[in-house]
Amino acid sequence: MISKETSDNLDLQATIFSRYLVNKLPNKLSRSLYQKLVSDDSLIVSDRDLKLLHFVEHNPWSIGLVEAGLVFVRPESALRQRLYIMLAILESMPEYHKDFLPKEASYLYLINVVWYGLRGFVKAIMGIILIKAYRL
Amino acid sequence: MKVFDYLVIGSGCAGAMAAQTLVEGGVQVVMVDVGVENPDYSTTIPNKSFLDIRQNEPEQYRYFIGKEGEGISWGQISKGAQVTPNRYHMTKLVDKYIPVQSSSFSPLESLGYGGLGIGWGLQCWEYSNEDLERSGLDTTRMPGAYETVSRRIGISATKDGASAYTIGGLQSYLPSAKMDRNNQQIYKNYQRRVKYFKNRGVFLGRTPLALLTKDKDERKAHQYRDMDFYDDNYQSAWRPWITVNALRKKPNFTYIGSHLVISFREVKSHVEVRCINVETDKLIVLRCKRLILASGALGTARIVLRSLGNNHSQLPVLSNPHAYIPCLQPSMLGKGVEHQKLGFGQLSIFMDTADDRRDLSIATTYSYQSLMMFRVIQQIPWLNLKEARLILRYLMPALIIMIAQHPDDPSDSKYLKLIKDSKSPTGDALKAHYVLAPEVDKIWENHEKQIMSVMRKLQVYPVKRVHPGHGSGIHYAGTVPFSWKEKSMTLNPSGRINGLRNVYVADSSGFNYLPAPGLTFSLMANAHLVAENVLKNA
Numbered sequence: 063m064i065s066k067e068t069s070d071n072l073d074l075q076a077t078i079f080s081r082y083l084v085n086k087l088p089n090k091l092s093r094s095l096y097q098k099l100v101s102d103d104s105l106i107v108s109d110r111d112l113k114l115l116h117f118v119e120h121n122p123w124s125i126g127l128v129e130a131g132l133v134f135v136r137p138e139s140a141l142r143q144r145l146y147i148m149l150a151i152l153e154s155m156p157e158y159h160k161d162f163l164p165k166e167a168s169y170l171y172l173i174n175v176v177w178y179g180l181r182g183f184v185k186a187i188m189g190i191i192l193i194k195a196y197r198l
Numbered sequence: 199m200k201v202f203d204y205l206v207i208g209s210g211c212a213g214a215m216a217a218q219t220l221v222e223g224g225v226q227v228v229m230v231d232v233g234v235e236n237p238d239y240s241t242t243i244p245n246k247s248f249l250d251i252r253q254n255e256p257e258q259y260r261y262f263i264g265k266e267g268e269g270i271s272w273g274q275i276s277k278g279a280q281v282t283p284n285r286y287h288m289t290k291l292v293d294k295y296i297p298v299q300s301s302s303f304s305p306l307e308s309l310g311y312g313g314l315g316i317g318w319g320l321q322c323w324e325y326s327n328e329d330l331e332r333s334g335l336d337t338t339r340m341p342g343a344y345e346t347v348s349r350r351i352g353i354s355a356t357k358d359g360a361s362a363y364t365i366g367g368l369q370s371y372l373p374s375a376k377m378d379r380n381n382q383q384i385y386k387n388y389q390r391r392v393k394y395f396k397n398r399g400v401f402l403g404r405t406p407l408a409l410l411t412k413d414k415d416e417r418k419a420h421q422y423r424d425m426d427f428y429d430d431n432y433q434s435a436w437r438p439w440i441t442v443n444a445l446r447k448k449p450n451f452t453y454i455g456s457h458l459v460i461s462f463r464e465v466k467s468h469v470e471v472r473c474i475n476v477e478t479d480k481l482i483v484l485r486c487k488r489l490i491l492a493s494g495a496l497g498t499a500r501i502v503l504r505s506l507g508n509n510h511s512q513l514p515v516l517s518n519p520h521a522y523i524p525c526l527q528p529s530m531l532g533k534g535v536e537h538q539k540l541g542f543g544q545l546s547i548f549m550d551t552a553d554d555r556r557d558l559s560i561a562t563t564y565s566y567q568s569l570m571m572f573r574v575i576q577q578i579p580w581l582n583l584k585e586a587r588l589i590l591r592y593l594m595p596a597l598i599i600m601i602a603q604h605p606d607d608p609s610d611s612k613y614l615k616l617i618k619d620s621k622s623p624t625g626d627a628l629k630a631h632y633v634l635a636p637e638v639d640k641i642w643e644n645h646e647k648q649i650m651s652v653m654r655k656l657q658v659y660p661v662k663r664v665h666p667g668h669g670s671g672i673h674y675a676g677t678v679p680f681s682w683k684e685k686s687m688t689l690n691p692s693g694r695i696n697g698l699r700n701v702y703v704a705d706s707s708g709f710n711y712l713p714a715p716g717l718t719f720s721l722m723a724n725a726h727l728v729a730e731n732v733l734k735n736a
Binding site for chain 1: 263270532567589591594595
């Protein structure tokens with residue numbers, strides 16, 4: 063049996079998710095909003111989901127790989143849904159507006175777009191291996 | 199026993215227009231409505247631009263994602279995808295009081311103050327004569343009714359190569375608003391090859407909008423703040439509640455909120471109207487000399503079925519089949535934020551390949567900026583959220599959402615009936631069945647493919663096609679259709695229910711056909727005519 067989540071868990075998740083999504087620590091408001099929205103959320107978190115969440119809490123480095131892998135193996139997982147909630151929260155905070163508003167760039171930026179796509183694909187392969195290896 | 203003179207049911211586009219005509223006719227009018235309002239958000243949004251808000255407002259999450267996070271929706275695009283938290287009150291109480299059971303039809307209804315007009319996209323296309331005729335509308339009086347409505351609400355439009363399809367013969371309109379850069383580019387690309395497109399039956403023009411580009415009374419011209427999806431500050435966009443608020447200042451108009459009309463019964467000298475008070479769930483009976491139903495085609499269907507139907511009665515239903523087509527315009531890649539911008543759809547593309555104005559499809563274009571990245575990021579296939587965010591920042595200025603719509607005809611496979619539902623305070627639910635014949639589905643699929651091909655020729659590249667399900671297009675009609683015969687649960691051409699003396703329908707329930715261009719302008723013009731008929735027959 064996996065232990066249930068406490069507010070400390072949720073706070074840690076907010077920090078890990080924010081660092082992953084925008085490379086920044088979450089501000090106080092986004093941390094408390096994350097706690098509130100996830101606690102109110104009617105989403106049922108299964109033991110398997112809890113195991114996954116505990117895994118990334120203990121191994122924050124793995125979040126990028128795990129999420130990329132989940133896109134292919136369990137796209138509806140609680141971890142991805144919570145990441146999505148955190149992303150929406152961060153987008154609606156003035157501190158992070160530069161991370162979300164359209165970027166002014168030349169066509170050369172398309173090279174970056176291709177790079178991000180490839181990077182996402184490689185992460186997904188590594189993530190799938192990780193998910194299978196740890197039976198997440 | 200108090201008997202009101204004229205009772206109008208509903209505060210949406212049809213109700214507001216019918217009530218205004220009656221009030222201007224000098225008679226005593228009472229409007230009965232549930233009228234859910236939005237006390238939480240209505241004063242929250244500052245009069246600043248989208249960019250300014252994004253950069254500086256610490257409380258912006260309240261209206262961008264909702265203070266309870268209600269704007270964050272995980273999963274596939276569904277009905278009301280463009281509705282933002284500030285407008286969610288339009289669907290409050292709907293599941294409780296007007297439930298729908300269906301696996302094939304997923305409508306969006308409203309019990310809000312202003313009805314579905316709260317979130318309406320403001321598009322005001324005139325129906326062609328052919329469409330008016332097929333719909334059963336009065337071809338001689340509708341042009342005048344369009345003028346009346348346009349003068350009342352303020353429509354901005356442009357005479358261009360597609361105006362035969364957009365504004366027809368409309369004379370009273372303001373200049374169109376300034377287009378955003380995505381739409382400007384599409385317009386330019388179309389003009390460059392206008393002959394080519396016209397020869398293939400493709401007509402592109404400015405979409406007429408119920409939007410002020412000049413001040414009108416207390417309403418102000420549009421400010422290009424790009425907050426159109428969130429607020430009604432300055433009231434430059436017309437919403438039905440603007441008219442109802444103005445009517446409430448008149449001595450011959452009374453508004454009764456928090457009441458849902460269940461059914462009516464015509465007795466000798468008056469009409470009895472049964473309502474449920476949504477605050478107490480108690481039933482009350484109102485009496486009036488003339489009843490005008492304007493509860494939306496589905497709302498009116500419920501009331502008519504309860505009042506005139508039996509256990510086996512069913513009514514037809516029409517709804518525009520539609521699809522979302524996200525596209526990219528490469529010339530806009532990496533352009534950054536657009537500072538002064540209009541959020542509404544600005545261009546209309548008409549696919550009239552047979553060049554006969556029959557069964558044409560229409561597509562409208564929206565530039566994607568103010569709807570926020572989180573609403574669209576899930577649609578990026580096979581990519582995690584972090585990399586998707588980095589890519590979307592570059593793609594967003596080039597992102598256009600097209601909405602393709604098709605006409606609809608009645609058929610035996612599209613109908614509504616009432617079934618028992620003990621959970622609802624009304625004791626029933628609307629059961630809807632909506633299935634398109636495979637050959638019709640094929641035609642619309644071909645039209646969508648043609649639209650996508652046209653977009654490619656305009657150097658805008660469709661990424662995918664999303665069908666959010668029948669009924670989610672928020673256009674409904676044809677439930678109590680016009681009929682020259684004295685058939686039960688139909689309307690005579692004046693809008694009166696056949697077989698009754700004093701009950702009229704002013705919404706789109708009478709339309710026998712639903713053309714592809716949105717119906718709102720036409721249903722408002724029809725509501726005005728029905729109200730005129732009521733006055734004439736008094």
